[in-house]
Amino acid sequence: MLNDTICAISTAVKDGAISIVRMSGEDAFNVIREISDIKEIHPNTIVYTHVKDKRQIIDEVLVSFFEKGKSYTRENMVEINCHGGVYVTRMILNLLLEKGCRLAEPGEFTRRAYLNGRIDLSEADSINDLIRAESMIQARSAIRGINGSVERLILPLMEEMKDVIAMIEVNIDYPEYEDEREMTQEVIRPYVEKWVKDCRQMIDKAERFRVIKDGLNTVIIGKPNVGKSSLLNALLEKDKAIVTEIAGTTRDLVEGKVHLKNITLNLIDTAGIRNTEEKIEKIGIEKTMEAIEDADLIILVVDASNIDEEDRRLMETYQDRNLITVYNKSDLYKTGDISISALNNDIDALKDYLNEKYRDDISLADEDILNNERQIALMKQCLNELEELMAHIDYESTDITVTGLDAAYHDLCLILGKEYQEDLIDHMFRNFCLGK
Ligand SMILES: Nc1nc2c(ncn2[C@@H]2O[C@H](COP(=O)(O)OP(=O)(O)OP(=O)(O)O)[C@@H](O)[C@H]2O)c(=O)[nH]1
């Protein structure tokens, strides 16, 4: 229901200097009049007043008014800046509910912004991403998204597709209309070829960037006792995993997340790899193997003071993966490119190496790029449609081709949450004067 008035506490519900209670909808201005000294409302102003329940003052507040059409939701909106106590904030919210407002569902203000045409779906995605951002890079890409980066990215492709689809439709529907270019399969083919390339490129960039943004799934592996858990703890800057001098200490997977300058690592410390008959340790090593399967990056730790055949075997086994070998216990013996001492928290060599390795990908944050799983999945669907089309284009009629193109175009519309039919029909009528 869009015509009711919703309300919610928009700040975190805990002690703080101020809280904001928000209202949006047709009745927002009436409700604030009922519960305060405000008589006249001048949009786009901030007014000092008291919120009252009957004649009892609840709080001294500042109220901002946003006029329909110009507000976040494009509806009349009121924001009450009250004192930040949990109790006072809840009292004000309850008062709004008593006066007929409905408690907003999560995301409902943004949902209204979308339904009222203030933002598109990709921008709504980005607002959510910004709120949940945990690192500079996540925040930077989200703010680009809010400013329409996805639309900028895919609109040129959509325009091209729309033109070609519209021309084919005209060919089919008005064969007698000879002014139009004839859309044979030979004419259509190069377009589709180009779009396949465009889509692949966008997906590839988005996936590279996703790793940068959401973190690289990283396993720390090696023989027992080489210092894997010590490295995990040094990276996390806390004693998360148990460290002892006994080989086979870690059995379960131990996880943690660390934000380095240019890259976030989703770390998993694992059980040391060796031949063992010990039941629990054996299960632990099986888990290690599964974690390796799913990893984006493998950090192989070796004890620099004591490298043997087994270390070399591990280096060889994973040489085709994204593998880096770290030479630990540099306080005892120094060798290798990445030489660290996890025990002494002397791990800068590893951090520097990783920051350097992912330095270029970070600049993707400043490009227009698909931002999240939903968008990437739809782009992949679009690519599938186009590839399918390419496979048969020489044997199919243009009727079939246009159906495939329609489906691909539809996927792009969904990325932005645009109404597909309306969009295409608008376009056809704008570009072709068929009514003559
Ligand atoms: N001298 C020295 N000792 C270290 C270093 N890093 C770890 N150790 C020691 O090596 C032993 C094993 O460390 P852990 O971190 O538990 O090793 P692990 O690879 O997790 O071992 P498992 O869990 O048994 O596979 C402990 O006694 C650590 O204190 C280091 O950089 N220098």
Ligand SMILES: [Mg+2]
């Ligand atoms: Mg361990």
